[in-house]
Amino acid sequence: MPSWIGNLTKLTYLDLSYCNFSGPIPSIIGNLIQLEELTLSWNYLTGNIPESLFALLALQYLYLDTNQLSGSLEDFPHPLYSGLSQINTIVLSDNQLAGPIPESLFQLRNLQYLYLDSNKLMGTIKLSSIWGLTNLTELDLSNNLISLIDTEGDTIAPHLPNIEYLAFASCNLKKLPAALRYLDTITDLDLSNNQIEGAIPSWVWENWKDQLTTLDLSHNMLTILEKSPSLVHMTTLAFLDLSSNRLEGTIPIPVTRSRVVVLDYSNNSFSSIVSNFGCKLDTIDLNGNRIEGTLPTSLENCQDLEFLDVGNNHIVGSFPAWAGTLPNLRVLVLRSNQLNGTIRDLQPFLRLLAFRMTALKVIDFSDNTFNGSIPKSIGRLVSLHGLNMSHNNFTGQIP
Numbered sequence: 001m002p003s004w005i006g007n008l009t010k011l012t013y014l015d016l017s018y019c020n021f022s023g024p025i026p027s028i029i030g031n032l033i034q035l036e037e038l039t040l041s042w043n044y045l046t047g048n049i050p051e052s053l054f055a056l057l058a059l060q061y062l063y064l065d066t067n068q069l070s071g072s073l074e075d076f077p078h079p080l081y082s083g084l085s086q087i088n089t090i091v092l093s094d095n096q097l098a099g100p101i102p103e104s105l106f107q108l109r110n111l112q113y114l115y116l117d118s119n120k121l122m123g124t125i126k127l128s129s130i131w132g133l134t135n136l137t138e139l140d141l142s143n144n145l146i147s148l149i150d151t152e153g154d155t156i157a158p159h160l161p162n163i164e165y166l167a168f169a170s171c172n173l174k175k176l177p178a179a180l181r182y183l184d185t186i187t188d189l190d191l192s193n194n195q196i197e198g199a200i201p202s203w204v205w206e207n208w209k210d211q212l213t214t215l216d217l218s219h220n221m222l223t224i225l226e227k228s229p230s231l232v233h234m235t236t237l238a239f240l241d242l243s244s245n246r247l248e249g250t251i252p253i254p255v256t257r258s259r260v261v262v263l264d265y266s267n268n269s270f271s272s273i274v275s276n277f278g279c280k281l282d283t284i285d286l287n288g289n290r291i292e293g294t295l296p297t298s299l300e301n302c303q304d305l306e307f308l309d310v311g312n313n314h315i316v317g318s319f320p321a322w323a324g325t326l327p328n329l330r331v332l333v334l335r336s337n338q339l340n341g342t343i344r345d346l347q348p349f350l351r352l353l354a355f356r357m358t359a360l361k362v363i364d365f366s367d368n369t370f371n372g373s374i375p376k377s378i379g380r381l382v383s384l385h386g387l388n389m390s391h392n393n394f395t396g397q398i399p
Helices: 003-007 027-031 051-055 103-107 127-131 178-182 203-207 297-301 321-325 347-356 376-380
Strands: 013-015 037-039 044-047 061-063 089-091 098-100 113-115 120-126 138-140 145-149 165-167 188-190 197-200 214-216 221-225 231-233 239-241 248-251 253-255 262-264 269-273 283-285 307-309 314-317 331-333 338-341 362-364 369-373 386-388 393-395
Touching: 003 027, 027 051, 103 127, 120 127, 221 248, 297 321, 321 347, 347 376
Parallel strands: 013 037, 037 061, 061 089, 089 113, 098 120, 113 138, 120 145, 138 165, 165 188, 188 214, 197 221, 214 239, 231 253, 239 262, 248 269, 262 283, 283 307, 307 331, 314 338, 331 362, 338 369, 362 386, 369 393
Antiparallel strands: none
8 A cells, every 4th residue: 555645634535445455555655534434444454453543542443354453442532432532443364363352442432333254263252241332333352262151040130232244154142041031122133153052032033023034043052943833924035044053843934024045954853843834935944853753745836946055964855846836946956865766756746837938057866765756847846956866776778
C-alpha cells in the first residue's frame, strides 16, 4: 500500500478491497483522523495491524478480513475502548491473528458487528462479557482456538443484546449457553463443531418458531430431542443441520413457510421418519442413520426437492418410482439399504425421467438387492453425470 495515503488527512471513506495489495498496512494511515470507514478486505496484507489505526476516534467501520495479517490483538491502545470510540463494525475474519482476545474489546458500547472468525486466536472468554455488549447485532468467533465459558449459576444479564446472527463454531462449548433461550431476536445460530452433550431442548422450537432462519448444531454429542417431536413448527426456517451427532428416535420434519429448506440429519442414529407430512423441502440428507421400514410416500409431495440422500440405512421395499415425478430432483442416493425388486420396478421411474428430460445428475442405488437386466432407457437420461448400480444382482448385457 502506498504510504502517501497518510497525507489525505480529510479523507472520511477509503475502500481498497480486491486490489492485490501485499506487505504491511502503513502505520501512517493513523494520520487520517477524520476517517469513518476503512475497507482493506481481500488483499494479501501481512504483518501486525498498526496500533495507530485503533486510535482513530472517528472510525466507525473497519474491514480487514481475508488477508494474511498476523500478530496479537492484546496491545491495542486504550482510546479505542474509551467512551469516545464510535466504532460500530469490526471485521477481521480470515487472517492469521493469534493470541488472546482482549477483554477491553467487549467494552465497546457502540459495537454492533464483530467478526473475528477463522484466525488463530486463543484463550478463554466468559460469555457474560459478550452479553454486556448491549448494542451487538452480529457476532462470529468461530474457528479459532478459544474456549467459551458459561459458568453454571451465572445470573442472566437483565438487558441482553438484540443479537440476530451468532456463530460459536469450534469454540469448545460443553453445553448450550443458558442465555440463548432469552435471545428473542436471533435468526441465525451456528454452534457446530463443539462438545455439546445431552438433549436439544424444546425451547429451541418453541421460543424461536417465528424467527429462526438457520440453525447449525452439527458435529456435537447431542443424543435426543426433548419431547421427541416428529413435526416442528418453524415458520421461517430455511436451513437445519443436526448432522454428526448421536441423535435417536424419529426424525423431526419442520413445518415452515420458507420457499427453500435444507435438512441435514446425516450420521446420527435416527430410526424412523413420520409417514405423513406436508413437504416444502429442497435438500434432505439422511445418510448414515438407522432408518427402518419403507420410504414415506409423503416425499412424493416434495415438488421442490433437488437432493435426496437416504444411503446407509435399513430401508426396505422396492425402488421408489415416485421419485421420477419430482421435477427438480438432481441427486438421488439410495445406496447401502435393503431395497429389492426386478427391473420392472425401475421402468416407471425411468419412463418419467426420460419423458420429462429431467435435470437429474446423479443416481446411486448401489449395495442393494435389485435384480434383472439393465434397461436401455437409462441411455436417455442425457443430463446424467453419475450412475452407480454396483453391488446388486443385475444380469444380462450392459446396454
